[in-house]
Amino acid sequence: MLLTAPAARPVVQNLGASRIREVANAGIGLTGVLPFWFGEPDQETPDFIREAAHASLDAGETFYTPNLGIAPLREAIASYLSRLHGRVGADRVAVTSSGVSALMLLAQMIVSPGDRVVAVTPLWPNLVxxxxxxGAEVVKVPLRFGQTWELDLDRLLDAxxxxxxxxxxxxxxxxxxxxITAAQQERILAHCRQHGIWILADDVYERLVYDGAACAPSFLDIATPEDRLVxxxxFSKSxxxxxxxxxWVVAPEPMMADLGKLIEYNTSCAPSFVQRAGIVAIERGDEIIAHTVERYRAARDFxxxxxxxxxxxxxxxxxxxMYLFFRIDGERDTLALCxxxxxxxxLGLAPGSAxxxxxxxxxxxxxxxxxxxxxxGADRLSRFIGGTR
Structure with missing residues (x-):
């Protein structure tokens, strides 16, 4: 009997490898490269957050934690969200081991093989x-390029x-x-209510807005606890x-027990000392967020x-x-360009094809x-464009 070579499922084999990582790997071993390819700040985590983790470790908090997260962190997150969006109970909050894990858990909870899922793109490849x-089918609705990137709302609703x-x-x-605007959210929520469609909102960047608001418009502002919203x-960006x-994730309360099971079978729980750092970040981190927003606003404008x-x-x-996504005339292979x-x-940038x-x-x-x-970095790009390119 002939055996085929070991292989992953076809859907896994067909996943695209990260082209951002591919560009970064091209810079390994090179000196003097300015890395702007990852979505990561150039400043380290503030001392008071790190000290909370140290204190937790020194206290011997190295054991398993509840699947949904320790109660003090769930309550801190609920209080934080309630300040921004109105009442959100801790019974709707679950702690996860990263935002990526949060997205995967939510998708596992609501998406089945053969389902039709619509995504507003361009989009971080992990989410697509x-x-x-x-095993779901992903249908893309692209944003429109112009003075700013804009959503064709009618096209999305038609999809x-x-x-x-x-x-x-x-x-x-x-x-x-x-x-997204609050008015667009209102129409999307009404449409999804009518047709029983889930809204999976990736709100990781909601505090990084530059119009003077405390945060970006959120579906949490307008949805009820019973809506099909997750x-x-x-903690990465803010x-x-x-x-x-x-x-963390926010989901309807009746789903939390099932979400706890999914967390058990994915990561079991987030580390206690990391969760303790999260509590301190929320309780004492408003100045960090304000400083970061002003710093990034100046960087964006420059x-x-x-x-x-x-x-x-x-x-x-x-x-x-925290990104500029810009067009370079005549470029049709941005991976090779980067x-x-x-x-x-x-100069380390991320290719649009990623x-x-x-x-x-x-x-x-x-x-x-x-x-x-x-x-x-801008000077290096200018010289590159002015040279052979």
Whole structure:
């Protein structure tokens, strides 16, 4: 009997590898590369958050925790969300081991093989691929490119046909910075209520908005606890905690017991000392968020102006998140372009093709960095464009 070679399921084999990682790998071993490819700030986690983790470890908190998270953190998250969005009970909050895990858990809870899922794109590739891993069909509704990235709401509603299982909305959006409006949310929620469609909201960047608001519009502002709404969040962006791998979800209370089972079978629980750091981040982190938003606003405005001065570049102004997603005229292979930028200019950017076919021709630049580093990077891009390119 002939045996075939060991192999993963076809759907897993067909997943696209991270093209952002591919570009970063091209920079390994090279000196002097400026890395703007990952969605990560250039500042470390504040001392008071790290000290809370140290204190927890020193106290011997190294054992398993409840699947849904320790009660003090669930209550802190609920209080935090209630300040921003109105009453959210701790019985609707579950702690997860990262925002990525939060998204996977929510998808596992509501998506089945063969389901139809609609996604507003360009979009962080993990969020598009998660339903595919589960055997679902993903239908994309692209944003429109212009002075800012905008949603064609009628096109989205037309795509949300009866029988659609869920719609994926990441706002503020990675990679474009597009931010949904409250009026658009009202229409989407009404449409989804009518047809029984789940809304899976990726709210990771909701505090990174630049219009003076405390946070971006959220479906939590308008939905009832009984609505088919699930929300994923992370400590990574707002509190400078990317490496801690801590997140949370909000879901209807009747689903929490089942969510606890999914957490058990995925990660079991988040580490106690990381959760203790999360409590302190929420309770004492408002100044960190305010500082971060002002720093990123200045970085966004500086980089937006510099890029639009360069020939052949059109950079829409992002309303939120921490990225500029800009077009370079004539570029049809941004993966090859970004590899050249690493080798020839020492500049690390993310190729638009990493965010789906509709992202090809664009490049993402994470501006969560100092003005001096951004200026150096812009100068390198300018020299590259002015040279052989």
């Amino acid at each position: 691929e998660i339903p595919r891993i589960l 949300l046909t009866p029988g659609t299982r869920a719609v994926l909305i990441n706002s503020p959006n990675n990679p474009t910075g597009w931010t 929300s994923a969040h992370s 509190w400078l905690m990317t490496g801690w791998r801590l997140g 980089l937006h102006a510099r890029l639009n001065e360069l020939p052949g570049i059109t950079a829409p102004l992002p309303k939120g998140a 590899k050249r930028l690493v080798r020839e200019a020492g 965010f789906g076919t509709e992202g090809e021709g664009y490049v993402r630049w994470c501006f969560a960095s100092s003005l001096a580093r951004l200026e150096d």
